[in-house]
Amino acid sequence: MAGQRRSIDLVLPHLRSLDGYEAVDPPEVLAERAGIPASELVKLDANENPYGPSSKVADALASMKDAHLYPDPAQGAMRAAVGRYIGLAPEHVVVGNGSDEIIDLLFRAVLGPGDAVVNSVPTFGMYEFTAQVCGGRIVAVERDDGFRVDVDGVLAAARDQGAKIIAIASPNNPSGNLTPREDIERLLGSGCLVIVDEAYAEFGGASVASLVPERSNLVVLRTMSKWAGLAGLRVGYGLMDVELAEVLMRAKPPYNVNQAAEAALLASLADADALMERVRLIVAERTRMHGLLEAIPGITPLPSEANFILCRLPSGKARDVHERLARRGVFVRYYARGVLADYLRISAGTPSDTDRLIAALTEALQA
Numbered sequence: 344m345a346g347q348r349r350s351i352d353l354v355l356p357h358l359r360s361l362d363g364y365e366a367v368d369p370p371e372v373l374a375e376r377a378g379i380p381a382s383e384l385v386k387l388d389a390n391e392n393p394y395g396p397s398s399k400v401a402d403a404l405a406s407m408k409d410a411h412l413y414p415d416p417a418q419g420a421m422r423a424a425v426g427r428y429i430g431l432a433p434e435h436v437v438v439g440n441g442s443d444e445i446i447d448l449l450f451r452a453v454l455g456p457g458d459a460v461v462n463s464v465p466t467f468g469m470y471e472f473t474a475q476v477c478g479g480r481i482v483a484v485e486r487d488d489g490f491r492v493d494v495d496g497v498l499a500a501a502r503d504q505g506a507k508i509i510a511i512a513s514p515n516n517p518s519g520n521l522t523p524r525e526d527i528e529r530l531l532g533s534g535c536l537v538i539v540d541e542a543y544a545e546f547g548g549a550s551v552a553s554l555v556p557e558r559s560n561l562v563v564l565r566t567m568s569k570w571a572g573l574a575g576l577r578v579g580y581g582l583m584d585v586e587l588a589e590v591l592m593r594a595k596p597p598y599n600v601n602q603a604a605e606a607a608l609l610a611s612l613a614d615a616d617a618l619m620e621r622v623r624l625i626v627a628e629r630t631r632m633h634g635l636l637e638a639i640p641g642i643t644p645l646p647s648e649a650n651f652i653l654c655r656l657p658s659g660k661a662r663d664v665h666e667r668l669a670r671r672g673v674f675v676r677y678y679a680r681g682v683l684a685d686y687l688r689i690s691a692g693t694p695s696d697t698d699r700l701i702a703a704l705t706e707a708l709q710a
């Protein structure tokens with residue numbers, strides 16, 4: 344009888360078998376695992392900003408008066424502020440519940456069942472995850488041994504598979520390297536929607552956002568999670584062709600960015616100079632951490648244009664070192680599988696975070 348059908352039988356088959364996204368655990372869970380108070384954690388596993396948001400954000404949240412009203416579905420104030428910050432007309436901007444939501448909106452707008460996304464791996468997991476959610480198909484093209492995008496390989500895969508989307512994180516998570524503008528220009532020649540995810544752009548200083556008005560198939564993603572310390576409030580944006588932006592504005596959930604996130608974004612952009620001072624501190628700490636890591640026998644840190652460093656460990660050691668660090672309350676990102684099995688990704692934190700990391704890592708490698 345139809346009335347007795349199980350809800351799971353109604354779910355699309357490709358979603359029934361979906362692996363969930365491997366997200367990071369919150370501090371209280373990590374603290375319990377390490378058996379220490381959350382205040383003593385060294386949390387370097389999610390590329391968060393150790394200095395938190397601008398102090399202007401707390402003021403803006405405290406003076407929010409209209410929480411009983413829906414936020415502006417047209418995102419008027421946010422689109423104007425982001426447009427000013429980036430130097431583009433507001434019509435190019437779409438704001439999301441994190442840039443993750445912009446990935447979701449773009450993929451839903453473009454991918455039909457079975458359509459291909461070319462992914463330049465290893466990279467941020469959200470492109471593969473979202474392609475799967477949308478019933479699309481991921482075509483993975485390996486980066487070279489310096490984690491550079493194999494531009495010829497990506498172009499060939501896009502052509503052979505009739506791909507709709509090419510996704511490139513620049514700087515790449517987890518390798519930290521930028522993709523040169525010439526390579527992005529070549530990828531744009533494919534005619535695919537080329538998504539350049541610049542979540543870490545403020546730490547590296549390079550961006551292709553200025554190409555957006557002249558290159559209709561380019562989308563640039565940015566986020567307030569990293570440089571502005573707003574990961575917990577969820578606000579990011581996409582910069583894209585005006586017609587595509589109009590489609591996303593119509594197709595998105597109407598109130599996708601809540602008022603607290605909106606207030607935080609506006610206060611942060613008004614305080615961008617102070618936030619960029621902290622970005623400079625984080626970049627300086629990344630440089631110091633790189634030197635200290637390099638001095639530990641067996642560790643090879645890669646150069647980075649982001650707020651984290653990917654490190655190669657002696658073969659077969661990464662799992663054990665990751666566990667030993669966690670027992671000492673130091674959390675870094677471990678990948679378990681594939682080409683990254685011997686690597687750990689470590690976010691740049693405060694100077695005292697780095698000192699505790701280096702002490703724990705030295706001990707863990709000696710044990």
Ligand SMILES: Cc1ncc(COP(=O)(O)O)c(C=O)c1O
Pocket residue numbers: 389390440441442443444467512515516540542565566567568574577578579
């Ligand atoms: C490359 C990349 N893009 C996007 C995101 C997610 O950004 P948001 O917090 O805006 O969803 C991350 C987060 O780690 C990332 O590494």
